[in-house]
Amino acid sequence: MTSKFFWIDPYATQCDATVIGAGVDWVELDRTVFFAECGGQESDHGTIADLPVRRATLHDDGRIVYALDPGHGLTPRQAVKVQIDWARRYALMRLHFAAEIVLELAVRHFPGAERIGAHIAPDKARIDFVWPESVAPALPGIAEAANAIVAADRPIVSAFAPGQETAERRYWEIEGFARVPCGGTHLKRSGEIGAIALKRRNPGKGKERIEISAAAPVR
Numbered sequence: 001m002t003s004k005f006f007w008i009d010p011y012a013t014q015c016d017a018t019v020i021g022a023g024v025d026w027v028e029l030d031r032t033v034f035f036a037e038c039g040g041q042e043s044d045h046g047t048i049a050d051l052p053v054r055r056a057t058l059h060d061d062g063r064i065v066y067a068l069d070p071g072h073g074l075t076p077r078q079a080v081k082v083q084i085d086w087a088r089r090y091a092l093m094r095l096h097f098a099a100e101i102v103l104e105l106a107v108r109h110f111p112g113a114e115r116i117g118a119h120i121a122p123d124k125a126r127i128d129f130v131w132p133e134s135v136a137p138a139l140p141g142i143a144e145a146a147n148a149i150v151a152a153d154r155p156i157v158s159a160f161a162p163g164q165e166t167a168e169r170r171y172w173e174i175e176g177f178a179r180v181p182c183g184g185t186h187l188k189r190s191g192e193i194g195a196i197a198l199k200r201r202n203p204g205k206g207k208e209r210i211e212i213s214a215a216a217p218v219r
Contacts, residue, residue: 001061001062001063002028002029002030002031002032002062002063002064003030003031003032004031004032004064004168005031005032005033006032006033006034006035006044006185007158007170007183007185009033010089010093010158010185010186010187011188012033013033013083013084013086013089014033014081014082014083014084015031015032015033015081015082016079016080016081016082017029017030017031017032017048017079017080017081017082018030018031018077018078018079018080019074019075019076019077019078019080020076020077021065021076022072022074022075022076024070024071025067025068025069025070025071025072026065026066026067026068027048027065027066027068027072027074028063028064028065028066029048029064029066029080029082032064032082033082033083033084034046034048034053034056034064034066034082034084035056035084035089035092035184035185036056036057036058036064037056037057037058038058038183038184039118039182039183039184040099040117040118040119040120041092041096041120041184041185042092042119042120042121042122043055043056044056044084044085044088044089044092045084045085045088046082046083046084046085047082047083048066048068048074048080048081048082049074049078049080049081050081051068051069051072051074052068052069053066053067053068054066054067054068054069055067062168088122089185091122091123092120092121092122092185093184093185093186093187093192094187094192094193094194094214095120095121095122095123095124095125095212095213095214096120096125096184096185096186097156097172097186097187097190097192097193098125098146098193098196098212098214099118099120099125099126099127099212100172100180100182100184101146101149101150101190101193101196102127102142102143102146102196102198102210102212103115103118103127104177104178104180105142105145105146106127106129106135106138106142106210109138109141109142110129110131110135110138113129113130113131114129114130115127115128115129116128116129116130116207117129120184123213124211124212124213125211125212125213126201126209126210126211126212127209127210127212128203128207128208128209129207129208130206130207130208131206131207131208132206134200134202134208135200135208135210136200139198139199139200139210142198142210143196143197143198146196146198147195147196149174149177149190150190150191150193150194150195150196150217151191152190152191153189153190153191154174154175154177154189154190154191155174155175155188155189155190156172156173156174156186156187156188156189156190157172157173157174157175158170158171158172158173158186159171161181168183169181169183170182170183172186174190191217192217193214193217194214194215194216194217195214195215195217196212196213196214197212197213197214197215198210198211198212199211199213
């Protein structure tokens with residue numbers, strides 16, 4: 001199983017690692033800062049030993065396998081440096097947590113709504129769920145509540161659930177607001193998100209989509 005250093009320090013942009021498995025167009029490492037797509041959050045972009053990573057795949061057993069160009073030349077037991085595109089990672093972290101807050105507020109406002117999808121990209125996030133009518137009238141209130149949490153610059157706790165280290169089950173928590181299971185990369189404080197804006201889309205009958213954007217925070 002790959003040691004996921006992006007959980008220990010989601011602000012780290014590089015780490016040293018050792019190749020523990022390799023094929024013609026893939027490698028597996030003993031540790032990594034390179035997040036693989038999970039829970040709707042897109043993968044990081046970056047390099048291993050200065051070679052561009054084409055795809056990062058998270059397996060059910062916790063292994064992360066990285067696709068490289070064929071003939072990359074890396075071999076087991078070789079020491080390598082892993083680097084990520086920090087601007088992209090930070091944008092993903094901000095939009096991811098904006099979506100987490102909005103989702104928590106939305107499920108409280110729409111009890112019984114079933115979430116059926118989510119996607120977190122560096123420029124925009126979305127949440128899809130089953131609901132019989134337009135959510136547009138509720139969005140100003142949800143946005144106001146979300147931005148109040150941002151403005152308060154609340155600390156965010158991110159850790160393994162008690163006794164779940166081996167199973168790699170993690171959560172985030174803002175005290176007094178919510179504690180939610182999640183294995184993504186998380187900010188230290190809510191103020192890093194920036195001002196949240198929401199837009200309603202209708203992806204199909206009986207389905208609603210909330211699109212989420214966040215302006216860069218003023219520091």
